[in-house]
Amino acid sequence: xxxxxxxxxxxxxxxxxxAQLIVQKxxxxxxxxxxxxxxxxxxxxxxSQSTPLEGxxxxxxxxxxxxxxxxxxxxxxxxxxxxxxxxxxEDLAAKNNQIVRGVAQKIKQVAPRSIVIxxxxxxxxxxxxxWRETSRDDRRVMGMAGVLDSARFRFFIAQKxxxxxxxxxxxxxxxxxxxxxxxxxxxxxxxxxxxxFLSPKEIAPLIERTRDGGAEVVKLLKQGSAFYAPxxxxxxxxxxxxxxxxxxxxxxxxxxxxxxxxxxxxGVPVILGREGVExxxxxxxxxxxxxxxxxxxxxxxxxxLQLK
Numbered sequence: 001x002x003x004x005x006x007x008x009x010x011x012x013x014x015x016x017x018x019a020q021l022i023v024q025k026x027x028x029x030x031x032x033x034x035x036x037x038x039x040x041x042x043x044x045x046x047x048s049q050s051t052p053l054e055g056x057x058x059x060x061x062x063x064x065x066x067x068x069x070x071x072x073x074x075x076x077x078x079x080x081x082x083x084x085x086x087x088x089x090e091d092l093a094a095k096n097n098q099i100v101r102g103v104a105q106k107i108k109q110v111a112p113r114s115i116v117i118x119x120x121x122x123x124x125x126x127x128x129x130x131w132r133e134t135s136r137d138d139r140r141v142m143g144m145a146g147v148l149d150s151a152r153f154r155f156f157i158a159q160k161x162x163x164x165x166x167x168x169x170x171x172x173x174x175x176x177x178x179x180x181x182x183x184x185x186x187x188x189x190x191x192x193x194x195x196x197f198l199s200p201k202e203i204a205p206l207i208e209r210t211r212d213g214g215a216e217v218v219k220l221l222k223q224g225s226a227f228y229a230p231x232x233x234x235x236x237x238x239x240x241x242x243x244x245x246x247x248x249x250x251x252x253x254x255x256x257x258x259x260x261x262x263x264x265x266x267g268v269p270v271i272l273g274r275e276g277v278e279x280x281x282x283x284x285x286x287x288x289x290x291x292x293x294x295x296x297x298x299x300x301x302x303x304x305l306q307l308k
Contacts, residue, residue, distance in 0.1 A: 003059075004028035004242050007072040007111070009103050010079035011040040011062065013224060014119055016047075017231035018076055019060065023047055025235065027242050029059040031068045034079075040064065066106040072114045074241060076234055077103055077130065080120035082225040092121050093307050100126045104133035115276045117237055118143040118252070119230060123176040124300040125307060127252045128265040138254045139276040145176035146250025146267035147233035152213040153182050156206045161197055163189055171250050172210065173267045174296030180267070181292045182207045186283070237272060244274040253277050259285070259293055266297040 006022055008015045011034040019030045030047075032040040044062030051058065061068065069075055080096035100120050107116060112135060118127040127143035134141060149172035158165040167190045174181040184203050187194045194203065209216070217226040240247040251270050255261040258280045259268065269281040285293065 005031065005072045006238060006242075007031045007033060007069040007075045007114075009033050009066075009069075009075065009077045010120075011036070011043050012078065012082070013227035014230050014234075015076070015078040016043050017227050018078065018119075018234045019043070020047055020050075021231055021235035022238060023051060023056050023058055023060055024054050025239060026054075026056040026058055027235075027239055028073065029061075031061045031063060031072070033063050033066060033068060035064060037064055066103075067110055069107065069111040069114070072111050074117060074238055075107055075111055075114045076117045076119060076238070077126075078119045079103055080126070082121075093125050093303060096120050096122075096126060097129065097307060100129055101133055104130040108134045113140075115140045115241060116142070117234060119234060121176070122303065124252050124265045124267075125303050128254075128300075128304055131254060131265070137276075138256070139278070141254075142237075142270075142272075142277055143176070143252030143265065143267075144230065144234050144237060145252050146172055146269075147236055148230055149176065149180055149182070149210060149213065149267070150250055151229055151233060153187065153206065153210040156209050157187060157189070157194060157198075160202070160206060161189060161194075171269065173250055173269070174293050175266050175300045176252065177296075177299065178211055179292070179296040179299050180211055181289065181296055182210050183283075183285075183289060185286070185289070240272040241274065241276060246271050246273040246278065248281060251277070253280065255280065255297070258282050259290065261294065261297050264297045264301050266293070266300055 006028045008019045011032045032044050034040040040062030044060045048060040080099045120126045123143045123145045131141040153170040154168040158168045170187040172182045250267045252267050271278045
């Protein structure tokens with residue numbers, strides 16, 4: 001059986017940390033690709049030297065050649081500019097459009113059968129661009145956002161209640177931006193709805209902080225943006241695909257009929273397995289929740305039109 005292989009495009013903080021987690025988990029051989037000469041090679045060498053300590057018998061390679069993506073099972077796109085304080089995800093669209101479009105064209109040439117996970121912001125718009133430029137296969141192009149936003153919501157709930165994060169389950173749908181839709185009705189602590197512990201007035205700040213999660217990190221860092229939690233979110237998705245675990249995860253995918261939405265990319269619950277997005281799961285949303293999801297998706301659609 002051939003070894004599994006994952007390419008990470010971009011060797012900045014998110015890309016390098018993603019590669020580190022893939023290696024530490026022993027999920028696959030990893031190739032880090034970046035246009036900056038020496039950076040992916042140096043980080044790959046450093047990461048390779050950690051494998052004896054991690055007990056991970058996987059190979060790590062750094063390259064400036066996109067041809068090294070050939071034969072990859074998964075390609076993770078982290079390339080692009082990061083947000084700076086005061087910059088919204090939408091402000092990044094024009095800046096990252098050409099970068100991500102170029103990467104997508106390389107994937108189509110070199111690794112057309114790979115499953116692509118997009119991390120570059122603005123996430124939903126960049127995922128749509130990759131889908132248009134590559135295979136237009138709804139199963140094999142997805143964006144990482146819902147897993148991250150849900151993790152942030154889970155952490156804030158656990159922090160507020162003083163309970164283990166392992167006991168908290170939550171899901172965030174919609175676009176990866178100010179109009180994301182944290183589903184408080186589905187959030188639980190060991191299966192018990194959070195409404196049993198918290199009043200609506202106490203939950204509201206947790207939802208707002210989840211929506212501002214990335215901006216809060218950017219403001220504190222002053223230079224750069226979040227990377228530990230985003231990388232961990234990608235690693236969860238990669239693991240579910242490579243191990244065919246069929247985890248139910250909120251991911252940015254093309255919705256074409258589900259939830260009453262048509263031909264738009266936004267975060268919805270999906271089953272992730274060997275073939276990528278194996279199916280979209282339709283939750284029984286209230287009219288208010290569904291309206292919020294539609295509003296979020298419409299924001300993504302408008303962003304695409306503005307970019308064009």
